[in-house]
Amino acid sequence: MNMINICLIFGLSLLLLSAEGKDKNAELLYEAKILNNIIRMELKMEVMAKELKKTMAKVKTFTEYQKKIYENRTATLHVLKGRQNNTVIAFSAYSPVDISPATNQIIVWQHTRLNEGNAYNNTLGTFKAPVSGLYYFAVHACHYSSQTLYYAITLDGFNIASTYKYDQKNQDCDSISTVTMMRAEQRVWVRCTSGSSANQLWESTGRSSFMGVLLHL
Known part of the structure; x- marks a missing residue:
């Protein structure tokens, strides 16, 4: 969560309190609530994006690990096949x-x-x-x-x-x-x-x- 979004949320919160306390401008109160929800959604999306990035990194690491396992098993099969081809009769x-x-x-x-x-x-x-x-x-x-x-x-x-x-x-x-x-x-x-x-x-x-x-x- 960056400082700009924190300041916006804080400012909107004050605006909401002010509007609600004075009960002067219902439209302003409505718009402030919508804007506040939008900012909070954006913050959640940023958190989700970071989590997704971490997950993708884990998937990449896992994929690379499985690839190495496959390569090792393939190499083992080649060795075993070579041993079979060297059968002495x-x-x-x-x-x-x-x-x-x-x-x-x-x-x-x-x-x-x-x-x-x-x-x-x-x-x-x-x-x-x-x-x-x-x-x-x-x-x-x-x-x-x-x-x-x-x-x-x-x-x-x-x-x-x-x-x-x-x-x-x-x-x-x-x-x-x-x-x-x-x-x-x-x-x-x-x-x-x-x-x-x-x-x-x-x-x-x-x-x-x-x-x-x-x-x-």
Whole structure:
């Protein structure tokens, strides 16, 4: 409340008292009352404006605070997403259980050097994708001389890479690899595409192996 308004109210109050006391000028009294009410309303509006200004300042502070919370949570989500994208799934298995696999038999690699994510089953010989993504698989297989080794990398029963290797005089090795998209729960394994009762897989201290790794989610 400024000094001018205070003086006006005080002056009007005196005028009202004077007019009422002398009862001389009813019109003057009426106008003085109206003017007094107007000034009081203006004073109330000034108080309300100050309160509104304070409220707006509080709202601005609250909005800025909520914005910071949102930014922090967004940053946290980015970090968590980055951690998810860095999920490590990889395996390296060796030592086939059966060195004379039959046609369509799964070649089971019984030992693992690495099995991050526990997605390779060394009892069944299958890799089960824990998450959907882009995967890389490779097989390194050695065979006995004068024996042809036929094998393939299989995704849920369909060959996605296949080869055969034969050498009449020497024991030899061969490799195949492939990159494929997989959905979660799909399986990959190595199967013999043409079997024989003779020894086919030449195994010595992990010479033949099967490996895979998640490249990208």
